[in-house]
Amino acid sequence: MKFILILWFSYFGSKIVSAQDKIHLEWQVQYLGQNVPLNELYATKTDTLTIKELKWYISKVSLIQDDQIVFSDPTIAHLLNIADPKSLEIELKSRKKISFNKLQFCIGIDSLTNVSGALGGDLDPTKGMYWTWQSGYINIKIEGESNSITNRDFQLHLGGYLPPFAAIQTIVLPITNASNDIKIGIELASWLGQISLIGPAHIMSPSKEAVSMSKEFAKQFFILK
Amino acid sequence: MIPNRKYIFCLAAIVLMAFTTVSKKLFSVPKHFPKPVYDFSKNLLNASSITLGRALFYDPILSRKNTISCASCHSPYAAFTHIDHHLSHGIDDRIGTRNSPALMNLAWQNSFMWDGAINHLDMQALAPISHPDEMGSKIDSVIIRLQRSTLYPTLFYKAYGDSTITGERTLKSIAQFILCIVSANAKYDRIIQGKEKFTAQEANGYRLFQKKCSSCHKEPLFTNYQFENNGLPIDPKLNDLGRMKISHCSSDSLKFKVPTLRNIEYSYPYMHDGRFKTLSEVLHHYTQGIVQSKTLSPLLQQGIILSSNEKVDLTAFLLTLSDKEFLFKAEYAYPKHIFFPQAKE
Numbered sequence: 001m002k003f004i005l006i007l008w009f010s011y012f013g014s015k016i017v018s019a020q021d022k023i024h025l026e027w028q029v030q031y032l033g034q035n036v037p038l039n040e041l042y043a044t045k046t047d048t049l050t051i052k053e054l055k056w057y058i059s060k061v062s063l064i065q066d067d068q069i070v071f072s073d074p075t076i077a078h079l080l081n082i083a084d085p086k087s088l089e090i091e092l093k094s095r096k097k098i099s100f101n102k103l104q105f106c107i108g109i110d111s112l113t114n115v116s117g118a119l120g121g122d123l124d125p126t127k128g129m130y131w132t133w134q135s136g137y138i139n140i141k142i143e144g145e146s147n148s149i150t151n152r153d154f155q156l157h158l159g160g161y162l163p164p165f166a167a168i169q170t171i172v173l174p175i176t177n178a179s180n181d182i183k184i185g186i187e188l189a190s191w192l193g194q195i196s197l198i199g200p201a202h203i204m205s206p207s208k209e210a211v212s213m214s215k216e217f218a219k220q221f222f223i224l225k
Numbered sequence: 226m227i228p229n230r231k232y233i234f235c236l237a238a239i240v241l242m243a244f245t246t247v248s249k250k251l252f253s254v255p256k257h258f259p260k261p262v263y264d265f266s267k268n269l270l271n272a273s274s275i276t277l278g279r280a281l282f283y284d285p286i287l288s289r290k291n292t293i294s295c296a297s298c299h300s301p302y303a304a305f306t307h308i309d310h311h312l313s314h315g316i317d318d319r320i321g322t323r324n325s326p327a328l329m330n331l332a333w334q335n336s337f338m339w340d341g342a343i344n345h346l347d348m349q350a351l352a353p354i355s356h357p358d359e360m361g362s363k364i365d366s367v368i369i370r371l372q373r374s375t376l377y378p379t380l381f382y383k384a385y386g387d388s389t390i391t392g393e394r395t396l397k398s399i400a401q402f403i404l405c406i407v408s409a410n411a412k413y414d415r416i417i418q419g420k421e422k423f424t425a426q427e428a429n430g431y432r433l434f435q436k437k438c439s440s441c442h443k444e445p446l447f448t449n450y451q452f453e454n455n456g457l458p459i460d461p462k463l464n465d466l467g468r469m470k471i472s473h474c475s476s477d478s479l480k481f482k483v484p485t486l487r488n489i490e491y492s493y494p495y496m497h498d499g500r501f502k503t504l505s506e507v508l509h510h511y512t513q514g515i516v517q518s519k520t521l522s523p524l525l526q527q528g529i530i531l532s533s534n535e536k537v538d539l540t541a542f543l544l545t546l547s548d549k550e551f552l553f554k555a556e557y558a559y560p561k562h563i564f565f566p567q568a569k570e
Contacts, residue, residue: 117267117347118396125351126365126392132355134471135344165473206473 023092024181028224029054029082032189038082051144055081055129057108061092063100070098077109079122079129101175103182107218108139108168114161136160139167140217146192149201158214160206167211169218183224191220251275255409257417257445261332263346263404268397274384278402280563286370288360298325301557304488305329305406322463324499326484327492329408333446339481339497340468341452350399364392406557408487411548430542437529441483447546452480453522456515460498478520490547504543508536
């Protein structure tokens, strides 16, 4: 009986993907639970906010079943840009039938890719996510205005791959619902609230503050029901 | 119909072989040089992309106002450095904060700029293109200008088989051209290969060099590619801390990349800020001018002792590193035939 129960759990407790199945990932950026409109004034009780630009890299997407990686995305990295809704959707294609109960991905670009010279696709330096005066990708770029920040505007270019200021973050999210569509939410309110706490509202190079803000950003991801 | 796998494999092997034999001719490692560090397998050399890179290197189209090219600061006749400027001179006559280094043997170099800010040769061109005091543009605007030009879609087509212009292709082509800038035929090289002999004066200079200089300016590339503090007093106006800006380690304060001494006769002025105009000023620095500081190289803490005769001999040796052929090599020169195909030579 115990054995059957375990079987039952491992069958329904994880998502089974049939051969040549597609897994659809979609990112939704929110502020206090509502979708973030770009370039529009966004008012809350305590703050008014405008986001002018928000882009970030997702890399090494993989699906995990009980601590075993069962699928790895062959694309090195995806650039997600809220100005380009198509970029917020990623399709993973698996040849094999797989079941998984965790989604893992990194925010940012790893050190090996950072020292690999010129790359194409989403990693092409024309995407505006590469520092020019010093080699390295910008992992997360957000620019906007907020009332709660002195001088109103903020501009965070977070990245850096060299210790002690390596900024890449790994995230693991549990997947419990059995669906091909995974929606991932990002809640910006508390993260943006940290700007004035952690440091300057303008971060343009690898630094301690860039690492802290990247760590905090990574905490804002969750699976949307 | 799916073609036979074996057939595809053979075809791929032939194509690959064709490429490798071509790259061998386009770039060869001088016999007395170590293995290059640049990974050519990720950017296979091909004559048409080298040509494209050469055009880009000499074309002011990379700058915002179509006025400055890479060659403006890296002239072939000055071993690819900026003739007579101690700090580089860019767009709108703005002055930068550093002396433009001589460019050569870049395939052996693992980081670029005086402080190693650039980690890969492919990415180097982005820095001057975007720098407000240099070319004052942006790579995405450069791509648009290239797409609109009459020349470049054809050059990209020849190099890559289609005329799509991307940042990656642009950067890789520039890298291909500057990788080919190799200097290995100075008198020194011919002596190492047993084809010529030092004069007595040069031989004495060489002996002194090996004793006092070559641990940093290591043969045969005449640099160990490390960051060192060679005791220059800090310029309070520029307040340039060198490597520390990149590594964030205080132990790297005032360290700069050891530059090659090849073609030193042509690449004046000297040091990261071009503070010395002549080799005799440089030698005067090493014998009389070294400033003690926490990060000063242990090799220089006792100072370097050279008599005035020894200085003359050492200079005579340094002049054996001049590679005249390199300065006037047709393959590196301004590609008139690309920009003005009608014009007669």
